[in-house]
Amino acid sequence: MTTRKIEILVGTFIVLAVAAFLMLALKVANAGVSGSGESYVLYAKFENIGGLKVRSPIKVGGVVVGRVASIDLDTVYYTPVVKMEINEQYSNFPETSSVAILTSGLLGEQYLGLQPGFIDETVEILADGDSIQDTRSAIVLEELIGQFLFNRGN
Amino acid sequence: MISDKLQKLGRSTIDNVAGFGRSGLMLFGALVGKPDFRKGFPLFIKQLYVIGVLSLLIIVVSGLFIGMVLALQGYTVLVKFGAEGMLGPLVALSLLRELGPVVTALLFAGRAGSALTAEIGLMKATEQLSGMEMMAVDPLRRIIAPRFWAGVVSMPLLALVFNAVGILGGHLIGVDWLGVDAGSYWSTMQANVDLYQDVLNGVIKSFVFAVIVIWIALHKGYDAIPTSEGISRATTQTVVTASLTVLGFDFILTALMFGG
Amino acid sequence: MSDIMVDIQHLSFSRGDNLIYDGMSMQVRRGKVTAIMGPSGIGKTTLLKLIGGQLKPDNGKILFDGQDIPALSRADLYQARKKMSMLFQSGALFTEMSVFDNVAFPIREHTRLPESLIRTIVLMKLESVGLRGARDLMPAELSGGMARRAALARAIALDPELIMYDEPFAGQDPISMGVIVRLIKELNNALGLTSIVVSHDVTEVMSIADYVYVVAEKKVIGHGTPEQLRQDKSELVQQFLKGEADGAVPFHYRANAYEDDLMESVR
Numbered sequence: 001m002t003t004r005k006i007e008i009l010v011g012t013f014i015v016l017a018v019a020a021f022l023m024l025a026l027k028v029a030n031a032g033v034s035g036s037g038e039s040y041v042l043y044a045k046f047e048n049i050g051g052l053k054v055r056s057p058i059k060v061g062g063v064v065v066g067r068v069a070s071i072d073l074d075t076v077y078y079t080p081v082v083k084m085e086i087n088e089q090y091s092n093f094p095e096t097s098s099v100a101i102l103t104s105g106l107l108g109e110q111y112l113g114l115q116p117g118f119i120d121e122t123v124e125i126l127a128d129g130d131s132i133q134d135t136r137s138a139i140v141l142e143e144l145i146g147q148f149l150f151n152r153g154n
Numbered sequence: 155m156i157s158d159k160l161q162k163l164g165r166s167t168i169d170n171v172a173g174f175g176r177s178g179l180m181l182f183g184a185l186v187g188k189p190d191f192r193k194g195f196p197l198f199i200k201q202l203y204v205i206g207v208l209s210l211l212i213i214v215v216s217g218l219f220i221g222m223v224l225a226l227q228g229y230t231v232l233v234k235f236g237a238e239g240m241l242g243p244l245v246a247l248s249l250l251r252e253l254g255p256v257v258t259a260l261l262f263a264g265r266a267g268s269a270l271t272a273e274i275g276l277m278k279a280t281e282q283l284s285g286m287e288m289m290a291v292d293p294l295r296r297i298i299a300p301r302f303w304a305g306v307v308s309m310p311l312l313a314l315v316f317n318a319v320g321i322l323g324g325h326l327i328g329v330d331w332l333g334v335d336a337g338s339y340w341s342t343m344q345a346n347v348d349l350y351q352d353v354l355n356g357v358i359k360s361f362v363f364a365v366i367v368i369w370i371a372l373h374k375g376y377d378a379i380p381t382s383e384g385i386s387r388a389t390t391q392t393v394v395t396a397s398l399t400v401l402g403f404d405f406i407l408t409a410l411m412f413g414g
Numbered sequence: 415m416s417d418i419m420v421d422i423q424h425l426s427f428s429r430g431d432n433l434i435y436d437g438m439s440m441q442v443r444r445g446k447v448t449a450i451m452g453p454s455g456i457g458k459t460t461l462l463k464l465i466g467g468q469l470k471p472d473n474g475k476i477l478f479d480g481q482d483i484p485a486l487s488r489a490d491l492y493q494a495r496k497k498m499s500m501l502f503q504s505g506a507l508f509t510e511m512s513v514f515d516n517v518a519f520p521i522r523e524h525t526r527l528p529e530s531l532i533r534t535i536v537l538m539k540l541e542s543v544g545l546r547g548a549r550d551l552m553p554a555e556l557s558g559g560m561a562r563r564a565a566l567a568r569a570i571a572l573d574p575e576l577i578m579y580d581e582p583f584a585g586q587d588p589i590s591m592g593v594i595v596r597l598i599k600e601l602n603n604a605l606g607l608t609s610i611v612v613s614h615d616v617t618e619v620m621s622i623a624d625y626v627y628v629v630a631e632k633k634v635i636g637h638g639t640p641e642q643l644r645q646d647k648s649e650l651v652q653q654f655l656k657g658e659a660d661g662a663v664p665f666h667y668r669a670n671a672y673e674d675d676l677m678e679s680v681r
Contacts, residue, residue: 003196006203013207017311020318021353027340028246028321029349057345064345109346193523276509285506288466289520289568290495296523 038088039066040128044099044112049080050138051110052101058084058112065090068112084112094123098134110138177373184298184372197300205266205301206308210315212265213258217249217316220257221323224248229332241334242343245324250347250356251412254317256404259363262309263396267371270301271392274375275385283376298372305368306361313360317353355411362407363400370396418477419444419576419608420465425474427457427464434460436632437474442576447602447609449623451616452630453654458612459503461629462578465610466500467491479575496524499574503581505565507553513540514549517568524572539567543597559590566597576608577601583615591615595622616655628654 049071058066066086074081086093096117103110117123117134126132228244274297277283283293321343328334347353371392378388420442427435434457442448450458463469465476467483476483481494507516517536521527527535540546543563553561562582569577579598583591599622602609613619619626620640628636628643628651636643636651643651669675 007199009207010199010202013202013210013308013311016210017314020311020314023318024250024314024321024353025349028250028343029347029353055348055351280509281502281504281506282508284463284468285500285502285565286508287468288495288498288500289523290492291520291523292492 039085040088040091041069042084042086042093042126043129043131044082044084044135045074045131046080046082046101046135047137048140049082050101050140051103052082052112052138053110056109056111058086058099058114060090060114060116065114082112091125093117093126094119095126095130095132096123096134097126097132098136099132100136101138103139173373173377176377177369180294180298180373180376181302181369183292184294184302187295189299190295194295194300197296198303201300201304202308205270205304206312209262209265209308209312212261213312213316214319216257216261217254217319218323218326220253221245221249221320222327224253224320225324225327225332229328229334238328238332238334239338239342241324241328242339242341243346245328246321246343246347247352249317249320249324250352252404252408254313254320255356255360255363256400258309258313258316258360259367259400260397262305262312262364263367263371263393263400266305266308267367267392267396268389270305270368270371271375271378271389272385274298274301274372275378275380275388278376278378279380279382279385298376301372302368305371306364309364309367310357310360313356317356359404359407359411362403366399366403367396370399417444418442419479420610421475421477422465423475423477425464425471425476427460427469427471429457429460433632435471438629438633440627440634440637442608442610443625444608445602445606446624447598447611447622449611449613449619449626451612451614451619451626451628451654454614456629456632458614458629459580462500462580462610462612465578466495466498496572497574498576498578499569499572500578501562501565501569501580501582503584505553505558505561507556507561507565507568509553511553512549513545513551513553513556513564516553516564517549517571520568520571535571536567539571540564542570542601543567544593557590559586559593562586562590562594563597566594566601570601570605570607573605574607576610578610578612580612581614582611583613583618591618598622616657620655630654 052068052071054068054070056068057064058068066084069083069085072081072083073079084099093114094117096119098115098117100113100115101110102113224245225241228241228248229238232238232240232244274283277293277297283297286293286296325336325339329336329339374388374392374395375385378384418441422438422440425435425438426433440450450461452458460469464471465478465483467486470484478494479497481490483491483494486494507513508519511519514536517539518532521532521535537546537549540549543566545560545563545567548556548560548564553564556564582594582598586594595618598609598611601607611619611623620643623640626637626640626643627634630650636646636648638646644655646652
């Protein structure tokens with residue numbers, strides 16, 4: 001009777017809440033790539049990281065393959081070191097690969113663009129904990145403008 | 155004169171500390187000890203209905219409108235920078251991190267919290283709690299505990315529903331009315347929202363708020379002066395104290411989770 | 415089994431700075447109706463709560479069936495309470511349950527009887543207070559007298575040994591008053607209960623009580639069977655029994671001298 005009605009409504013409430021959670025997890029947060037799966041770690045040193053942040057995406061040709069895990073300063077040379085977590089399924093980057101800090105659109109957020117390099121017998125595949133040597137720093141607008149003015153002066 | 159003021163301050167401090175102590179003892183008495191599932195579970199389900207299901211409507215309606223307003227306001231600003239593609243993350247992050255848990259807690263305090271305080275205060279005033287105690291049934295276990303657990307379980311669930319409905323409301327306004335591309339609404343959202351960082355932190359917040367609101371509501375009712383004005387004052391205090399405490403804790407939790 | 419059910423020895427109790435009982439002693443005999451009378455405001459309800467262990471005295475012993483109630487552990491106190499029951503002035507029925515469920519409540523809480531048996535017991539209890547037909551009503555639909563009788567049915571649901579009535583006659587019309595007087599007497603005799611009746615309705619109490627204590631001024635001022643009490647020499651007792659407005663119990667709440675109070679503003 002009334003107990004049954006109450007129990008049905010409570011059940012509906014729980015189902016609704018679970019559905020809401022699933023929607024938030026899958027449709028909104030897209031839990032697929034965000035560190036829930038297996039991943040491995042690569043490092044890269046930059047001159048300047050610009051506006052790169054922890055959890056910024058790492059993209060190859062626009063596809064997200066991982067995220068920035070942490071950003072620290074090298075204690076010897078005082079250059080930023082970025083720790084990258086890359087999805088296990090993309091584990092075939094050669095050591096000739098390069099990373100650049102790019103901006104999506106004029107005002108968009110900054111991300112790491114990973115460019116896979118060439119492969120021949122002398123080139124090894126990057127393993128967990130390795131560093132990428134070839135890096136390109138963020139473009140800092142003030143420096144760009146400074147260069148532009150300097151060139152015009154010539 | 156000054157000594158009078160000092161005395162007043164001292165008295166209110168002592169009263170507050172004593173009240174806090176009594177509320178702690180109440181919760182301790184209600185929750186510590188061997189639970190009896192055979193009797194407790196139906197009571198818990200009943201309260202889940204009273205506290206959770208009956209709050210659902212107000213949560214869904216407010217969630218929808220807040221999502222819609224967020225989209226509308228966000229759009230007018232973002233479109234100036236040509237960044238209306240970022241509408242999705244704006245709506246989603248505002249809801250998941252802040253508005254979902256906080257607004258749910260405030261509505262919950264107003265809807266379920268005040269009702270709980272009044273109910274328990276009236277039970278006390280009409281000697282129902284005393285009567286129960288004389289029947290060798292502990293009112294803390296029989297009345298307080300199921301309400302506490304039901305509140306703590308329902309609020310995070312309500313907040314999840316609020317978030318989901320809010321994001322859909324944002325979609326309704328942003329995509330269907332203002333013409334933001336549906337693909338970019340969802341994909342930028344997915345690129346910027348993280349399951350742990352945003353969704354689960356929001357759930358944790360809402361869980362903390364649930365404990366705060368329900369604890370205050372139950373204590374104010376249990377400690378109410380058993381007269382009609384005592385109960386009305388306790389009900390008001392529940393809403394005011396719970397809301398302010400939630401906002402205070404929201405700042406602390408936000409600072410811990412997202413700041414620094 | 416001793417003849418004395420409740421034995422209160424040198425009880426002192428105060429609320430804040432306000433001393434309510436000062437070294438009071440009384441005994442309640444098994445199977446009898448013991449009445450506690452006194453002017454309102456002397457804490458008669460407090461006394462029942464002390465016996466029930468809801469309040470703790472400052473001093474003294476309250477022996478219930480040989481156990482000292484204030485000294486019991488929580489678990490033992492709850493065990494002891496299963497043997498007693500209390501009828502509150504308001505009835506204290508649970509407002510969200512029907513009359514039937516109210517009476518079934520203590521049975522369901524403390525036993526694991528099948529529902530069919532519970533139904534039989536509840537109907538028997540309701541029959542004994544004459545409310546079998548009202549079992550599906552909600553407490554809000556009952557009159558004051560009916561609510562008190564329903565509460566009485568609930569109080570006897572588990573066949574307690576001691577039942578305490580808090581002002582059972584207050585605010586009742588003469589007919590329901592008569593009904594309750596009869597019920598208390600009948601239940602006491604039929605079920606072999608021990609009853610404590612707290613009241614200030616002199617005539618009703620004198621008609622059913624086997625033994626009466628008159629409490630005033632923080633202690634027992636007179637006790638005995640109703641006949642003995644009528645012969646009592648004490649001025650206080652006589653004032654109370656006859657209902658005189660002023661006498662040994664002053665009409666005025668204690669205050670400063672009248673003249674001083676009035677002159678306060680002039681000064």
